[in-house]
Amino acid sequence: MKMAKKGVDKKVTLVDVAAIAGVSAITVSRVINQPEKVSEILRQQVQKAIDSLGYIPNQFASSLASAKSRVVGVAIPSLTNIVFTDVLRGIYDVLGATGYKVLMVDTHYSALEEEKMVRTLLSQAPEAMIITGGGQTKACQQLLQKAHIPIVQIMELLEEPLDMNIGFSHWQAGYDVAKYLLSQGYNRPGFIGARMDTRVQQRLRGYRAGLEEAGVYQDAYIATSLDPSSIGLGGQLFRRLMSASGGHLDAVFCANDDLALGALFESQRMHITVPHSLAICGFNDIEAATYVNPSLTSVWVGRYEMGVKAAEMILDCISHGKKPAQKMVDMGYQIKERDSTRQRR
Incomplete structure (x- = not known):
């Protein structure tokens, strides 16, 4: 030869x-x-x-x-946030097993950047799209609707989804945290939030509604920042909150666990004992919440399961050419009680 x-x-x-x-x-x-x-x-x-x-x-x-790209576009707000890496893992585990490729973009929590990235994704002729939340620009919504492909909006429940929707009520979760802290005997609770995207704003509104019903809400007990969340920022906001409230707080609900860990570490530096003098509750229930001392009460949401379900709905649409009977799925949430809120039973 x-x-x-x-x-x-x-x-x-x-x-x-x-x-x-x-x-x-x-x-x-x-x-x-x-x-x-x-x-x-x-x-x-x-x-x-x-x-x-x-x-x-x-x-x-x-x-x-074949007129089939075998590509599914995914738009998320952050590639570095563990919340979204868990969702992506669920998406990859399902789609990867069937030979579909995931084309992913980072929208950086910007509606305008999201519109730009969605245009990029659609130029690759995806067979379906998974997109985070419902804060798209009008132009972006029109682009997605005119694509005539299955679309799943994830991470929150929407009143008017573009197509299919998987998530949970951030408002209700915030409300339930307020009621939980009040039921534990805490009557001067505050709030720490960062970046203040639509989902964080919904948590705050629900939390505020729960406190207002009990007649204990005070503006001075709220500290927020438009900066990205971090443990360091959580410590800064906690110190600001304690100063603004005159140190009268007996509980703090943090919009995510990074902020909650920052608040916990700063409370220790300030010699404020948790939970004896102050309760702290986080959100997302990341792994570290279980292992810090005291362990951190947090709101668990099924992020991986959400990714799996979104991918399964996409595949079902592609395979059968029709939408599932249940186009909106409430994944729910759980308040995982740990040592940081257990003192006042």
């Missing part, structure tokens, strides 16, 4: 893979583009040929031929 000269090897094609695998080119294409429709033995046989030849499928050409 004549050997090709080094540096002039011809590009490996789908036909080459088919010859090595002993199957037709159509079968190789099906293995690459619709792996769920072939047997595991056949898939492994073709994959072995692909690996041995170093073949790289041309996904763009495949999508043109």
Whole structure:
């Protein structure tokens, strides 16, 4: 057999893979583009040929031929926030197992950036989109609706979703935290929030409503910032809140666990004992909440489960060509009580 000269090897094609695998080119294409429709033995046989030849499928050409991109676009506000990494893990676990590719963009909590990124995603002809929340610009909403593809808005329940919706009521969660702290005997609770995106604002409104019903709400007991959340900022806001309230607070609800951890560490530096002198409650129930001392009460939401459910709804739409009977799914939440709020039973 004549050997090709080094540096002039011809590009490996789908036909080459088919010859090595002993199957037709159509079968190789099906293995690459619709792996769920072939047997595991056949898939492994073709994959072995692909690996041995170093073949790289041309996904763009495949999508043109089939009118299917096998791409799902995902728009999230932050790539570094653990809240969204858990959601993404759920999305990847479901879509990756079926051969779909996830094309992800970071909108940086900006509606205008989100509109720009959605335009970028739609230019790649995704078969569906998963997008965070309902704060899109009017232009962005129109873009998504005119795309005529399945869309799932996640992370919050919306009154008028664009298509499908998975989340929970941030307002109700905030309200329930207020009622929980009051039931524990705390009657001078405050609030710390950062970035103040729409979901944080909903938590604050629900929390305020619960406190107003009990006649204990005070503006001086609220400290917020438009800066991104961090443990350091949580400490700064906690110190500001204690100063503004004259040190009269007996509980603090923090819009997320980073802020709550900052408040906890700052309270220790200020020699304020938790929960003996002050209760602290966070939100999102990240892993660290269980391991700090005292352990942190927080609101658990099924972030991974939300990602899984969103991906499953997308696949169901694509596979059956119709929307599920239940287009809105309330994932709920739980207040995970730990040591930071247990003192006043």
